[in-house]
Amino acid sequence: MQDTDRDLLPEGLGDRLPQQAAVSQRVRRTALDAMASHGYERVETPTIEFEKSMASRMAGVQVRRMFRFVDPVSLRTLALRSDITMQVGRIAATGLAAAARPLRLCYAGQVVTIKGDGLDPARERLQLGAELIGSDSVAAAAEIVEIAIEALRAAGASGISVDFTLPDVVDALSAEALPLAASQIEAVRQMLDAKDAGGLVDAGGEAYLPLLYAVGPFETAIARLAAFDNAGVLAGRIAGLREIAARVDGKARLTLDPSERHGFEYQSWFGFTIYAEGVSGSLGRGGTYRILGQLGGQDGEPAAGFSLYPDPLIEVLASEPQDTKKLFLPLGHDARVAEQQRAVGWTTVAALGENDDPIALGCSHRLENGEAVPL
Numbered sequence: 384m385q386d387t388d389r390d391l392l393p394e395g396l397g398d399r400l401p402q403q404a405a406v407s408q409r410v411r412r413t414a415l416d417a418m419a420s421h422g423y424e425r426v427e428t429p430t431i432e433f434e435k436s437m438a439s440r441m442a443g444v445q446v447r448r449m450f451r452f453v454d455p456v457s458l459r460t461l462a463l464r465s466d467i468t469m470q471v472g473r474i475a476a477t478g479l480a481a482a483a484r485p486l487r488l489c490y491a492g493q494v495v496t497i498k499g500d501g502l503d504p505a506r507e508r509l510q511l512g513a514e515l516i517g518s519d520s521v522a523a524a525a526e527i528v529e530i531a532i533e534a535l536r537a538a539g540a541s542g543i544s545v546d547f548t549l550p551d552v553v554d555a556l557s558a559e560a561l562p563l564a565a566s567q568i569e570a571v572r573q574m575l576d577a578k579d580a581g582g583l584v585d586a587g588g589e590a591y592l593p594l595l596y597a598v599g600p601f602e603t604a605i606a607r608l609a610a611f612d613n614a615g616v617l618a619g620r621i622a623g624l625r626e627i628a629a630r631v632d633g634k635a636r637l638t639l640d641p642s643e644r645h646g647f648e649y650q651s652w653f654g655f656t657i658y659a660e661g662v663s664g665s666l667g668r669g670g671t672y673r674i675l676g677q678l679g680g681q682d683g684e685p686a687a688g689f690s691l692y693p694d695p696l697i698e699v700l701a702s703e704p705q706d707t708k709k710l711f712l713p714l715g716h717d718a719r720v721a722e723q724q725r726a727v728g729w730t731t732v733a734a735l736g737e738n739d740d741p742i743a744l745g746c747s748h749r750l751e752n753g754e755a756v757p758l
Contacts, residue, residue, distance in 0.1 A: 395499050395506030406701040410538040410693050411491050411511065417537040418513045421530055423489035428470035430493070434462040437469050439675060448496045465496045467510050468690060472674040475516045475684065484517030484684075503664065505694065512669075514688035519671035521623040523687040524653050525630040527669055531657055531689040532634050535666060538693060539700050542660025544636035547601070547627070548643040549620055550650040550670065552594065560614040561590045575642035594642045601628055604639035620652055627653075657691070662699055667691035711741035711749045711758070720753050729755065 392398070399407055415425060433454075438446045450463040464470060467490050475486055491511045499505050513530055515523050532543055549555075553572050557563040563571060564587070571588035580595055597607040605628075609621050628637050635657075646668055647654040654670030669689025712721050712733040721731050732744050741749055741758055748755040 393506075395504045397505075397507075402705060403697060403701040405705075407509065407697050410697055410700070411509065413537040413539075414511050414534040414691065414693070415489060415491055417534040418489040418530060421487070421526075421533075423487040423513045423530070426471060426474055426488050426490055428464070428467055428474070428490065428492065430464055431461050432464065432470065432473075433457075434460040436473060437462050437464065448498070450495060450497060463495050464492075465494050466690070467492055467494060468512065468514065468688060471512075471514045471688075472516075472686070475514070475686075476674055485523065486516040487513070488516065489513040508692050508694050509697075510690055510692060512667075512688060512690040514686055516674065516684055516686040516688075519651060519653075519673070519685035519687050521626050524623070524671055525627040527687045527689050528627055528631050528655055529634070531655075531667065531669055531691065532631060534691065535657065535659060535693075535696075538696060540659035540662065540666065540696055542636075543634070544638065544658045544660075545631065546638045546640055546643070546656045546658070547624055548639075548647060548654045548656070548670075549617070549624075549641045549652065550644050550647040550654045551652055552617065552620075552641050553591070553644075555616055555620070556591070560616045563587065572642075572644055576644050591642075598640045599638060601637035601639050604641075608639070608641055623653065651685075653687075655689075657689075659696060662695045664695055666693060666696060707745065707747060709744075709746040709748070710755050711739075711744065711746035713750065716750055717753065721750065724750070724755065 419425065434446060434449070434451055437449070446462070449465045451460055453459070454461045471488055471490060475488070479486060489512065491509070493507055494510045495507045497506070511534070513527065515527055528545060532545065535543055553568060553575065557568055567587045570586035571583065571591060574583035574586050574588060575591060575594060578595055580592060583589070583591060583595070593607070593611040597604050597611060605621060605624060608617065612618065612621065624639070631637065643654075646656070647670060649672045650670035651672055654668065656665045656668045658665055667690050669687070671685065671687045673685055674683040708729055710724055710729040710731045712731050714734045714737065716733070721733070725731055732741070732746055746758060748757055
């Protein structure tokens with residue numbers, strides 16, 4: 384019996400064929416160029432680090448989702464990165480600790496998790512992002528949202544929409560205005576996340592029910608949230624959301640879901656998820672957070688940033704017809720002319736034998752008498 388196991392890939396992992404790989408590189412390049420145009424400098428991080436280092440930089444990091452193994456050199460536990468944000472935090476706190484703030488950094492790379500998210504089985508994804516370190520102000524948050532939109536547009540996305548959230552809304556309200564016992568807080572968060580009104584009441588969070596209805600188009604939802612906030616506990620956050628919305632008005636469709644917390648485990652007062660027309664699921668998320676101190680305490684730096692996961696966009700773009708300019712070079716062609724053609728933008732494919740078929744090789748033109756002739 385023929386053994387085919389050698390050609391199988393693990394579940395959730397896959398190759399990119401030439402057209403997909405070309406689109407992937409274009410998305411990566413154009414998105415990073417958009418970030419760089421706003422002063423975000425590129426950094427690169429290793430794919431493997433000490434587990435302790437990764438787990439100690441951000442609150443809510445799920446170490447159990449990382450591939451872990453023992454380093455035969457140091458005999459310490461290593462982890463394959465599942466998120467580059469925490470690595471950028473390490474760079475900011477160590478190698479760039481003395482750099483002027485706010486510090487603007489961007490990155491791109493592959494990340495891997497033990498299992499996929501929900502219905503998405505992918506375990507390896509491309510992550511692109513930008514981090515503004517040293518500020519989590521409204522101005523910093525607004526800049527991050529603007530750049531996330533611009534980066535996706537540059538990459539080829541259209542019909543972009545952004546959903547805002549307030550990850551710490553339960554913490555803010557339960558501290559004084561709508562008190563909860565410590566044992567109730569997590570259950571109330573979960574029921575709000577699940578949009579379960581009955582479960583919310585059972586968890587002791589009946590006073591939080593209006594948050595389930597302060598969702599939808601931004602202007603309508605923010606008005607409902609303001610009406611709910613009788614004590615003014617959320618006044619600063621509401622004003623901040625309105626200021627951010629004003630900055631990005633006209634660049635994307637805006638919605639609000641103030642109690643959404645899934646995926647925002649290390650965000651502080653502000654978070655957002657970003658989508659594009661024709662692409663299933665979200666393309667990324669971001670918000671404000673803190674880079675934890677050396678001992679894991681809250682004495683670190685404020686920051687704002689976003690992470691994009693453009694694989695679904697890449698699949699959509701790669702499925703569209705590509706406008707290729709490939710020039711077939713017959714046997715005995717003039718190498719100097721071929722070089723000139725490449726200099727003006729042509730991709731050339733040289734014949735290796737008499738039977739090479741230019742159309743089968745994906746060429747659109749043939750070099751004849753020094754000119755590109757359509758096939």
